[in-house]
Amino acid sequence: MGTITVKNLGKAYRQYPTRLSRLIEWIDPRGKPRHKQHWVLQDINFTITPGEAVGIIGINGAGKSTLLKMITGTTQPTTGHVNLTGSVAALLELGMGFHPDFTGRQNVYMASQLAGMSNSEITAKMAEIEEFAEIGEYIDQPVRTYSSGMQVRLSFSVATAVRPDILIVDEALSVGDAYFQHKSFDRIRQFRDQGTTLLFVSHSAGAIKSLCDRAILIDGGIVLRNDSPDAVLDYYNAAIAKQQADYDIKQTEHLTGQKMTRSGSGDATIEIVELYVNDQPVRAVLSGVEARLRISGNTLANIDELTVGILIRDRLGNDVFGTNTYHHELSQQNVAQNTSFRVDFKFPALNLGIGSYSLTVALHSRDAHVTDNYDWWDRVLVFQVLPGNSPTSIGVSHLPLSIHWQETIVNKVDKAEKAMLVEVVAKQIQGITISCVESIAQMTVNQHYTLKVALQNGTEQLLSSSNSEPFNLSYHWFDENNNVVVFDGLRSPLKSPCLPYTDAQGYEVVVKAPENIGQYRLDIALVQEGVRWYESADTASLKIQVVAIL
Amino acid sequence: MLNMLYSLWAYRGFIFGSVKREFQLKYRNSLLGAAWNIINPLAMIVVYTVIFSQLMHSRLSSVDNSVYGYSVYLCAGTLTWGLFAEIVGRSQNTFIENATLLKKLSFPRLCLPVVVIINALINFSITISLFTLFLLLTDNFPGWVYVAIFPLLLILMGFAIGLGITLGVLNVFFRDVGHSFGIFLQFWFWFTPIIYPITTLPEVLQKLMVYNPMASIISAFQTVFVYRLWPQWDALIYPVILAFLFCILGLYIFRMHVGEMVDEL
Numbered sequence: 001m002g003t004i005t006v007k008n009l010g011k012a013y014r015q016y017p018t019r020l021s022r023l024i025e026w027i028d029p030r031g032k033p034r035h036k037q038h039w040v041l042q043d044i045n046f047t048i049t050p051g052e053a054v055g056i057i058g059i060n061g062a063g064k065s066t067l068l069k070m071i072t073g074t075t076q077p078t079t080g081h082v083n084l085t086g087s088v089a090a091l092l093e094l095g096m097g098f099h100p101d102f103t104g105r106q107n108v109y110m111a112s113q114l115a116g117m118s119n120s121e122i123t124a125k126m127a128e129i130e131e132f133a134e135i136g137e138y139i140d141q142p143v144r145t146y147s148s149g150m151q152v153r154l155s156f157s158v159a160t161a162v163r164p165d166i167l168i169v170d171e172a173l174s175v176g177d178a179y180f181q182h183k184s185f186d187r188i189r190q191f192r193d194q195g196t197t198l199l200f201v202s203h204s205a206g207a208i209k210s211l212c213d214r215a216i217l218i219d220g221g222i223v224l225r226n227d228s229p230d231a232v233l234d235y236y237n238a239a240i241a242k243q244q245a246d247y248d249i250k251q252t253e254h255l256t257g258q259k260m261t262r263s264g265s266g267d268a269t270i271e272i273v274e275l276y277v278n279d280q281p282v283r284a285v286l287s288g289v290e291a292r293l294r295i296s297g298n299t300l301a302n303i304d305e306l307t308v309g310i311l312i313r314d315r316l317g318n319d320v321f322g323t324n325t326y327h328h329e330l331s332q333q334n335v336a337q338n339t340s341f342r343v344d345f346k347f348p349a350l351n352l353g354i355g356s357y358s359l360t361v362a363l364h365s366r367d368a369h370v371t372d373n374y375d376w377w378d379r380v381l382v383f384q385v386l387p388g389n390s391p392t393s394i395g396v397s398h399l400p401l402s403i404h405w406q407e408t409i410v411n412k413v414d415k416a417e418k419a420m421l422v423e424v425v426a427k428q429i430q431g432i433t434i435s436c437v438e439s440i441a442q443m444t445v446n447q448h449y450t451l452k453v454a455l456q457n458g459t460e461q462l463l464s465s466s467n468s469e470p471f472n473l474s475y476h477w478f479d480e481n482n483n484v485v486v487f488d489g490l491r492s493p494l495k496s497p498c499l500p501y502t503d504a505q506g507y508e509v510v511v512k513a514p515e516n517i518g519q520y521r522l523d524i525a526l527v528q529e530g531v532r533w534y535e536s537a538d539t540a541s542l543k544i545q546v547v548a549i550l
Numbered sequence: 551m552l553n554m555l556y557s558l559w560a561y562r563g564f565i566f567g568s569v570k571r572e573f574q575l576k577y578r579n580s581l582l583g584a585a586w587n588i589i590n591p592l593a594m595i596v597v598y599t600v601i602f603s604q605l606m607h608s609r610l611s612s613v614d615n616s617v618y619g620y621s622v623y624l625c626a627g628t629l630t631w632g633l634f635a636e637i638v639g640r641s642q643n644t645f646i647e648n649a650t651l652l653k654k655l656s657f658p659r660l661c662l663p664v665v666v667i668i669n670a671l672i673n674f675s676i677t678i679s680l681f682t683l684f685l686l687l688t689d690n691f692p693g694w695v696y697v698a699i700f701p702l703l704l705i706l707m708g709f710a711i712g713l714g715i716t717l718g719v720l721n722v723f724f725r726d727v728g729h730s731f732g733i734f735l736q737f738w739f740w741f742t743p744i745i746y747p748i749t750t751l752p753e754v755l756q757k758l759m760v761y762n763p764m765a766s767i768i769s770a771f772q773t774v775f776v777y778r779l780w781p782q783w784d785a786l787i788y789p790v791i792l793a794f795l796f797c798i799l800g801l802y803i804f805r806m807h808v809g810e811m812v813d814e815l
Contacts, residue, residue: 075812
């Protein structure tokens with residue numbers, strides 16, 4: 001369940017010279033084709049194993065959407081075939097199939113019916129869908145009264161009401177507010193951890209890096225790379241995204257060229273502003289590379305003091321970074337009329353976060369443009385920062401950073417030492433024992449497995465994930481030398497509360513096997529909000545042989 | 551073929567949901583709501599009865615002295631023609647009307663014409679019930695021969711479905727089909743003895759009527775309702791064969807081009 005096999009897949013759209021030629025082709029008994037084939041995808045081959053998360057990237061028009069449409073069965077392939085096992089949910093276009101005149105509830109039924117669900121199944125899931133969508137009383141209002149965010153929320157919760165074996169997600173998720181984006185990504189992550197195969201299309205390198213085990217790069221209708229996300233994204237950034245982003249931004253600049261706001265007395269004017277990387281003018285830079293901003297201008301009057309200032313703003317117009325020559329004590333005194341000047345602002349490393357930025361340049365006197373404003377040019381250029389080769393980060397700044405672990409704690413934890421450590425932190429909830437009910441002796445690398453764990457609560461404390469500090473079951477892999485291979489595994493929150501002084505309760509922990517073959521020990525622990533409160537005794541340790549895919 | 555039926559069955563929730571929604575949509579924002587389902591055909595029966603038989607004193611020469619004879623004749627023809635026209639007319643547009651659904655979602659495409667057919671059947675069953683009630687009240691009920699309308703309806707619908715799906719698929723690729731068939735349907739209506747009795751036509755045309763499958767089907771209905779006789783079954787062999795052929799053609803064209811259809815919409 002959950003396998004996607006794509007074999008020799010190709011799609012060509014038929015192009016007929018005239019309408020009539022199609023008719024002739026249909027009724028011509030010789031069956032001579034009269035159309036030209038326009039190939040958008042060719043020779044696509046890949047297999048996705050159950051539980052794997054694969055990202056598909058490519059520039060606009062690379063054929064990603066066509067590929068997804070063929071995988072979901074909306075469009076028929078011209079060559080080859082797609083094989084899916086298990087149930088499929090596709091989030092290709094949120095809000096699809098919603099009728100504006102029906103209420104949210106009626107539309108939930110319609111959308112679920114389109115996914116092949118029966119009415120009783122939908123009714124059973126209704127409360128959950130309503131709760132996740134968080135649209136309150138609007139559920140019984142016509143969809144035309146909804147905001148676009150509400151529509152997205154409702155359709156996302158409908159589409160993911162039942163955990164599918166295969167989940168296919170298009171860019172759709174880039175709509176909605178940040179809160180809901182997080183919520184929906186959490187749900188996708190949760191599905192993935194429970195063993196759902198994930199196929200994910202995005203332009204966002206960050207999302208692919210954090211969510212996927214593998215990435216497929218499509219360009220010009222063929223699979224260019226099929227490798228680890230890091231390797232593919234590096235290639236993508238270097239070879240394709242930059243050219244495309246450069247081009248796109250220049251296009252929009254050209255189109256919106258008239259809208260740039262400019263003000264000032266005109267005693268000095270900005271002529272050319274250009275961003276250079278390796279002496280090449282660019283509109284897309286990799287985060288953290290060396291860059292140079294060159295500003296050229298002229299004076300039209302004698303100026304006592306000339307300051308050149310720059311201001312970088314993010315997509316939303318927030319100031320990210322600004323400075324000027326005055327603050328650097330480099331403003332020019334007594335500049336004569338008709339002088340042309342050139343100032344270079346050199347960034348040894350342009351440590352901006354991934355995203356789109358605009359640059360504002362100003363010519364004025366002294367430290368700010370309040371006194372004498374000669375020329376102020378808003379959004380003189382827009383540039384894009386793409387993920388570089390350094391680790392992923394979020395936010396507008398990409399601070400240089402190195403991380404140092406206290407290796408004594410992480411590596412070679414002595415058994416006795418560890419037991420002590422556990423005793424100290426676990427004091428407050430002593431009396432809880434974990435034991436593994438069902439074990440698996442052999443696992444395949446990188447695959448997910450479900451283990452049954454029993455939890456006996458002998459304390460007065462109620463354990464549940466809905467407490468203020470949620471409880472999770474997490475796991476750790478140790479190799480033969482007692483080194484921690486995976487320090488902190490994926491966490492499964494406790495689904496039902498573990499009541500005080502009850503008999504043992506059963507839970508399921510989804511475990512991902514290490515990426516290399518070998519003999520390992522698996523410890524399962526009860527964790528509260530990342531702080532280890534209690535760790536398993538030897539009873540929950542399992543000896544597991546991890547093997548390669550057969 | 552079995553696969554097709556099986557996938558339709560799996561999507562029965564969607565099919566019945568769509569039928570329901572279409573009804574809700576039709577009478578949304580109206581005070582009388584579903585009552586319009588009854589008022590409309592009732593008005594039609596009243597118009598035919600009052601205008602033609604009472605005011606214009608039109609009489610069918612073959613049905614002497616019956617006050618309602620001509621209005622029964624009119625209703626028998628228009629109601630059944632209405633069913634035919636609704637199935638054909640709506641199925642030829644159903645794929646185009648639902649283009650957005652077809653392009654974005656994967657579901658058995660045959661659901662769409664099935665929704666049209668079920669909808670038309672519901673509408674028809676309302677009007678035919680009213681008509682039957684009218685016959686009973688005016689003491690015009692044909693008696694046992696009434697059951698003959700069921701096999702007749704089967705032939706009519708088979709013909710309509712086959713033709714409708716064929717045109718529906720063709721219309722996606724050649725929009726001319728939709729426009730031209732609308733005109734064709736009008737000519738067809740007036741070339742079929744529905745409003746007028748066949749006997750008013752010149753003899754040459756009466757002979758040509760054999761080639762009009764709708765004329766045979768409609769006249770069979772008229773035989774049942776107006777003359778209260780069993781229809782001449784042998785006259786229906788030609789429409790049955792034609793209905794069968796169109797069903798095969800419709801399914802064939804549908805299967806051949808269903809994939810290409812999405813690319814064209």
